[in-house]
Amino acid sequence: xxxxxxxxxxxxxxxxxSSGELELRLAEIPIAPPAGxxxxxxxEASPINPSDLGLLLGPADVSTLKQAGxxxxxxxxxxxxxALAARLDQPMPVGNEGAGVVIAAGPDPKAQAxxxxxxxxxxxxxxxxxxxxxxxxxxxLPADATAADGASCFVNPLTALxxxxxxxxxxxxxxxxxxxxxxxxxMLNKICLKDGIPLVNIVRSAEQAKIxxxxxxxxxxxSTSPNFQQELTDALIETNATIAFDAIGGGKLASxxxxxxxxxxxxxxxxxxxxxxxxxxxxxxxxxxDPRPSELARxxxxxxxxxxxxxxxxxxxxxxxxxxxxxxxxxxxxxxTFASHxxxxxxxxxxxxxxxxxxxxxxxxxxxxxxxxxKGL
Numbered sequence: 001x002x003x004x005x006x007x008x009x010x011x012x013x014x015x016x017x018s019s020g021e022l023e024l025r026l027a028e029i030p031i032a033p034p035a036g037x038x039x040x041x042x043x044e045a046s047p048i049n050p051s052d053l054g055l056l057l058g059p060a061d062v063s064t065l066k067q068a069g070x071x072x073x074x075x076x077x078x079x080x081x082x083a084l085a086a087r088l089d090q091p092m093p094v095g096n097e098g099a100g101v102v103i104a105a106g107p108d109p110k111a112q113a114x115x116x117x118x119x120x121x122x123x124x125x126x127x128x129x130x131x132x133x134x135x136x137x138x139x140x141l142p143a144d145a146t147a148a149d150g151a152s153c154f155v156n157p158l159t160a161l162x163x164x165x166x167x168x169x170x171x172x173x174x175x176x177x178x179x180x181x182x183x184x185x186x187m188l189n190k191i192c193l194k195d196g197i198p199l200v201n202i203v204r205s206a207e208q209a210k211i212x213x214x215x216x217x218x219x220x221x222x223s224t225s226p227n228f229q230q231e232l233t234d235a236l237i238e239t240n241a242t243i244a245f246d247a248i249g250g251g252k253l254a255s256x257x258x259x260x261x262x263x264x265x266x267x268x269x270x271x272x273x274x275x276x277x278x279x280x281x282x283x284x285x286x287x288x289x290d291p292r293p294s295e296l297a298r299x300x301x302x303x304x305x306x307x308x309x310x311x312x313x314x315x316x317x318x319x320x321x322x323x324x325x326x327x328x329x330x331x332x333x334x335x336x337t338f339a340s341h342x343x344x345x346x347x348x349x350x351x352x353x354x355x356x357x358x359x360x361x362x363x364x365x366x367x368x369x370x371x372x373x374x375k376g377l
Contacts, residue, residue, distance in 0.1 A: 005040065005104050006031050009129035010373065011090040012167030012348055014056050016076055016084050022060040024072040024352050027091070027130065034361035037108035037135045041119060045125040045151035048351075048360050048369045050247075050287060058084060062361055072352040095126030097373070099141065099150035105159070111135040118147055120261070122154035127348065129373045139327060144332055151370060152183070152340040155311065157330040158323075159286070160188040162314045164197060165246050165326070170282065176236070176244035176257055179289055181208035181222070183340055184247075185367050187298060189217050195326040198239035202253070234334035236264035244283045245309065250290030254283045254306055255297045261291045262300035276301015284309035289363060343367040347375035 008028040008318035012307045015023045029205040048056075059080040066073055078304065081088070099120045105111035117140040121131060141150040167175045169171055180201035193216050200219045203209050209220045219235045233242075242265075244257045258281050281304040285294065296306065315323045330338050350356050351371055360369040 001040065005033050006130065010348055011125065011128035012056075012351060014058070014094050015091045015359060016058055016060075016081075016088055018081070018088045019075050020078055020081060022058060022074045022076050022207055024056070026348055026352070029130075031130050032132070033105040034104055034106045034111065034132055035168060036106045037111045038106045038132055039111050039114050039119075039135050039138060040104040041100040041131045041133065041138065043098050043120060043121075043126060043131055043148035043373045044101045044165045045100070045330075045345075046095045046371045046373070047152045047155075047342070048371060049096060049152075049155050050289070050363055051155065052094055052096055052127075053361055054362070057357070057361060062358060067352065067354055070349075070352070070356070073355060091307060093125035093128065095128070095152040096124060097122045097128035098131075098371075099151065099153070100131070101147070102138070105135070106368055108135065114138065114140065115198035116260065117141075118145060118150065120150035120153045127351065127373070129348075133315055136347040139170060141300075142331065142334065148342070148345075148370060149339075150184070152368075153330050153334060153338060156184040156187055156326075156340070157338040158315065158326055159311050160184055160191055161326045161329065162186060162318075163192055164195065165318065165322075166284070166309070166314065167197070167243050170243065172241070172243040174239040174243075175198070176200040176202065176241050177247075178202045178223075178244070178253060178257075179204075179247035179287070180284055181211040182247070186211070186215060187338055193217075194337065198241060200232070200235045200239055200241050202257075212245055223253065223256075229260060232256065232260040233263045236260050237267050238262070244284065246283055246285045247287035248290045249285045249288040250292030250294055252295045252297070253290075254285060254294055255300075257283055258300040258304050258306075262304075273301075276303060278303055280304065282307075288311065289346075304330060322339055341367065342370040345370045345372050345375065347371070348373050 008024045009031050011029045013027050060074040060076050064075040102114045105115050116142045123133050173220040181203050201212050202221050212220050221232045246254050261281040265277035283306045
C-alpha cells in the first residue's frame, strides 16, 4: 500500500431488503492507490439534498426507525417493494455531491497537479471518508474556498441555472418557482436579479416570504393566503411568466399555476376561443415534496404541458461545452450567488441516528444538513 494512503475508509450504505426493511450502516471499504489519471479525495463535506433522501431512505416509514449495534433500520410498506425490485437486497452508496482535499493521485500530470487542492465532486457515493475519481471529474475550487463552500456547488446551482437556460431555450421570458425560499430558490432569485429575469416565487408562509424579500425578491406569493389565486394571477400579469418549475409535485399547485397563467393571458384581451388562449403554458415538476398525485382541474385551455425535469438529462442535452460554461459561472460566483448555508454539520455516524434522521428528512425550508465524514475521527 502506498505511503500516506489509508487501507480502508467508512462508507454509508443503504439497503432495502426483500423482507421489507430498510437498513442503514457504515461499512469499511478498501482503498486502492489511485492509478493513471485518478485522484483520491478525502471527503470533508457532502450535503443532504432531497434527491439524496430518495436513495438513502426510499419509501421507508421513518416513524419506525430504530438503531442497534450501529445499524439503523425502518420498515418499508409492502406496497412499495414491487417498485423497488431493481434495488432489493443491494447495499447502495449514497450522496450525489461533495467536496474535499486531493491526498493522492496517479502518475498522470493532470492528476498530480491536483494534489493538495480542495475540489468539488459530482460523482455519487459521497457519504464516505474517501472517494477515487478521474481528474477530469473533479472541479478545483478557488484557493480561499473551503470544502463546505464547495460541497453544494453542483446540484442546486446547476439546477437553478438549468431552469433559466430551459426558460430561454423554450422561448419564455419569465418564470415561476415553488418552494421558493429553499437554498436552491434563494440561488435562483440571485441569478434572476443579476440576469434581469422576472421571477414569481411561491412560498408557504410569511416567514418564507420574508427570506426572499430580504434578498431582493420582487414577486413573492404565499400559497396559504386566502387570496392566493388572484395574487398569483396579478404577479403573472405583471411578469408575463409562462413557465414554472415545481418542487412540490403533488396536490393542486401545478394546476393552480396553469389556471393563473391562463387568466393572465386572457386579461390581455383578444378574441374568445372555446379552446382557451393561444399562449403556451409549461409546468415542469422537478421535485416531490408532496408525494400525493398531481391534480389538474383542466380550466386552462388546451395550450399547455406538464412534464418532468431532471438535472442530469438536461446537462446531457446541453452538451459538454454548455455544462462547462455553467460550472465556470458557479466557481466564479461561489461565495455570492451560489453560497450555501447549513443548519448543522453531522458525522457519518450521526447521519444514522434516528433523531437526526427525523430532523433532516423533514426537508424543511431554510434547513440544510451537511455531512462531514471527517467529523469525530
